[in-house]
Amino acid sequence: GTGSGSSGKKTKDGLKEVDVVLDWYPNAVHSFLYWAQEKGYFRKEGLKVKIISPAESVDAINFVASGKAQVGISYPIDTINAVVNKHMPVKAIGAVTQKQMVVMISLQSNSITKDFKTLKGKKIGYDGTNDSKVQIQAAASYAGLKPEDYELVDVGFDLTTALTSKKVDIVGGPMINDEVITLRNKGYKINVFPYTDYGVPECYGLVLDVNSEAYEKDPEMYKGFLRACRKGFRDMKSDENGTLDLIMKRMSSDSNPLNRKQQKGSYETLLPYMETKDGNFLTMNDATWNAFIKWMKQQGVTKELCKPSDVMIKPDFR
Amino acid sequence: MPAAFLLLAVLVIWQIAADIIRIPHILPGPSAIIAKTWALRRTLFLVQLPYTFFSVLAGWGLAILFAVLLAVLMSRSSLLEDMIYPVLLVIQTVPVMCIAPLFVLWFGYTASGRILVIVLSTFFGIALNTFDGFREVDRGRMELMESFGAGRLQIFLRLEVPSALPRFLTGLKMTLPWAVVDSAVAEWLGATRGLGYFSKRMVTHMDGPGVFAPILVLCLVTIAGMAVIDLLDRRIAGHRSAL
Amino acid sequence: MLTFDHVSFQYETDREAMFRDLSFRVEEGEFVSIIGASGSGKTTIFRLINHFLIPDGGRILVRDRDVAEGAVSVGYMPQQDMLFPWRTAARNVMLPMQVHGVPKDRQKKEASALLERVGLGGMDDRKPAELSGGMRQRVAFARTLATGSDLLLLDEPFSALDSITRISMQEWLREQWRTLGKTIVFITHDVEEALFLSGRILVLRGRPATHMDSVTVPAGPDRTREMLLTPEVTDLKNRLIRELREEAGR
């Protein structure tokens, strides 16, 4: 009775309902969805899309797996974990960003150098999740540090507090398009260290996850969804001011007040991440997934290997 | 009077501490918080407060109903007590925060999930106090009622309820702030509005005064609620010390 | 009306049995007093009748029904007033009427009348905490009468009253008994009171008590205080006091 395979109800006017659970509060990275909604691209595909912001980032996968939502925005590492370790019926169908957005940051005053040699004896804050821990350890060992050279400190979910209250010297887990910009806007001088600079394989930052059983039943619906998203992204890319207006009009509200300056920074940071010269928006390739799957197994996050097709679908939605 | 004085003292110390530490997104001073509350007054009081207030009323109201029901059941027979009490204790030991993801899976981001969070965090205190109130009904008065040939319902309404009332009110006093605070927690677990949600949202903006402004409103709600309960306490539980 | 049939009882935490094979009867319409030393078990008898305590052996019948079968409705006045502190005097008196479903307005009127009768007119709205010891006892007495029961069990109802109020209460109680034909069992430690009020006196003695002496008061139903001064009654009084004293000496 949990409706795990459900592919959405139909509304009165014959549209299919699609609930999209975000990874985080609505912000610039989600503009393509709002453009698609604003311009009626979803409607043209016969879809009625509802955007839901989550309480916890894991909600997206959980909702999709249990059929409570049709699409969820999540991370590849979580998607692979869900499929391989938890046997949850989810798969990625498109990449929102072509590059990882999670980084490590330190205050410049801590003078942690790019080569990480200065990390010795320092405290590294992380959010207590396995994902972060693994990425930090991988990055550190890439820089030639042994686990006993530094101290990992679980700082709960509040990474910025840990950093700014100087209880740790560096934190792993902030997003390039969010905390980084917020801290800079607050006047903090910070250094940013992308994991990918330290041996963590490049992968997609955010992906669109769907319920794989539901996908089998109605692939056309999801393809339509992706088509609309792509159109939305085109608008987002071509019209910075329009996008910022849209953000301030549609995403910002009494309950989710957004700051135009902040979002502008976020937007500018994001565009090169969402589409690169190697990959268009939403596209994914086996090699990238394969490399990441292997890396995860190597780090002991997953117990076994899997094929890229176990964790993702490449719908042909032209 | 002493209350106002102490409050003032605390505020002053706090302000000084905030000025010294100068990390406003972690420890904003009271002046900044008050200014922020004023600046945000429209959204805080007209948009967020009604939303939160509804969950508090609904959640706490249900908790009271449920708690009294359980207390009554448990006080009727020791078999029921032995059956129900451990279950309550188990429920009570599970931190809502921990099983929130499961909650969210079961209920989604609906009001029922949030209300359940409040119920879970407050019913136990009320139930236990009320139950102990029932257990402490004076034996002599009980015998007297029985000698009148009073039925169980009569004894319940005319003796047990008034006898347990002071304890029940103690339970209310104890859980009121929790009902308020857990409405905020509940909103973190899934809501797109409300004072708690708003506060959490401001954390990501590193906007310290913005984090505490809704909390200030929560505090005001609590104080108002406390005043009402204290009034009730004086009115209907004055016989606490005559039992 | 009331029968103790070979009743044995012992408090769980007590070393000695309280009653062993104790039997006595109170007929319908009788006014019986129970006297006995402090701690001899008078109150215990009442608590057994009300089935608050369960005898170890024997049967207790009220109106020919075993009290174990279910609640018997009696007018019981406990030794401690047991007023409900959250109710006013009048509402305390109304309590048994409420239990019996008497209409509200009649409750009020009757409660007022009863309070008036026990000398507490106009005190309807006082809380027990605002009454003197004797006043509280009178409220409790009024409450007992408000049960309207035909069997009254009164445990030292007048012990906190000054002699004048007490005499007036006694006379009124006898009046009630005569006109309404109630059965009254009356615990007292005052031999004179027992002599004036009751047709028969039961003397509770011994530990464990195995029987109660039953003494008929040599005076008719119409009584005056002066009758207490007749030689027969004086003799009886002295005899009872002597008996009790012997008991105390043991």
Add this chain to the structure above:
Amino acid sequence: MLTFDHVSFQYETDREAMFRDLSFRVEEGEFVSIIGASGSGKTTIFRLINHFLIPDGGRILVRDRDVAEGAVSVGYMPQQDMLFPWRTAARNVMLPMQVHGVPKDRQKKEASALLERVGLGGMDDRKPAELSGGMRQRVAFARTLATGSDLLLLDEPFSALDSITRISMQEWLREQWRTLGKTIVFITHDVEEALFLSGRILVLRGRPATHMDSVTVPAGPDRTREMLLTPEVTDLKNRLIRELREEAGR
């Protein structure tokens, strides 16, 4: 020892004043009884002495010190026993000694002795709930004596006792008074008790009460029960009862 100097008092929720300009004195070493109808204000006098209530006017002196100046230590026995339900009989009696810092072993011994004396030998470890009404009253009485105070304020201390136990308590109390030279103020509603025990009887009458009749009992310090039968005492008794009756009639 005790002086009421033009004391006025009214309960806040009461319509009428209780006392107006009431004055009386009790000398050191006296044994004074206060009699009066139920609700006439006897207990109120004690509560005023203890400064639980604050007079609207006038002064109350104990040992020549105004009671308003600070707690006076007296041996007060309230009308309701007010035993502590979580303490055994013996530990209830030990309470005032504990307050006064008497060494533990002496506390125990004295409490036992006192309980023995009030006829509760061997009941040391009983909780109040396991005692009869009269027994509880005797524990409270023993507790009052355990204060060792030279001023005892006793509020109907024997009202729940049967006549035999009561007589024995009365005799013992007089004995204590005579040998230890205590000052005793004794509330009772029993005129005979007042006559037997006290050197002087204060009669509380009227509302508001403006003065108390003081009646000296025509009998010496060595007393026997028979003295109560002398014509003077009988006359006095009848006079007091008549006075109280008039009061009640008003």
Add this chain to the structure above:
Amino acid sequence: MRGKTVRKLSAWLFGAALIALWEIAAVSVDRVYLLPGPADVIRSLLLNRKEIFLVHLPATMEVVAVGGALSILVGALFAVMMDLFGPVRKALYPLLTLSQAIPVMCLAPVFVLWFGYTTAMRVVVVILTNFFPVTINLYDGLRSARPERMELMKTWGATKGQIFRLLRFPSSLPYLFTALRIAVPWSVIAAAVAEWLGAPAGLGFYSRYCMMDMDAPGLLAPLLVLTVIALLLNGILKVLERRIVSWRGQ
């Protein structure tokens, strides 16, 4: 005796039935991440037993024990201060209430600032969430002491401290035990929540870890351990309570 065995047995059966129901529901839903059954949870517990019992359990127990004990002390201290000193009550009461109206999560950064990610920080969180039930209950319990008993103690010249120790505190014990029975599960919860704010180890930490890992049975396994601990602590309390406040309802 037999009745008690039957009672215990049926209570256990009831518990077993609930668990069985849960298992049935879990099996029929058949999605571990949606509704893990007891079997899944226990399996997960056994699988990670080393980690849970040797690393996380001791870490949490330290916080529960220290935080729990301190919160009771702090809570009691507040209640006592409020009871003894009127102005303190007026000043403290609203502040304490407010301290409860602020979500721990909002204060967490401040705590981090002061204490860092240390055990001290977690202990403070436990104290903050847990002292309140103790304060409110104990304070109301202290107020439930009968004023008449208090007056009595004053007549013995008892100091405030003695009145508190000998009367008010014992009177409040039933309330205190209620508070303790509430505080037991709450200190366990608070410890878990505190670990959410950042901790190197502990059952709450482990549970959150599993949550972010979408491991539902793993999320519940440590909670199961916490529950068993709470049940054990509660059992101890129950025994204590039965011994200490046996006078409930008398």
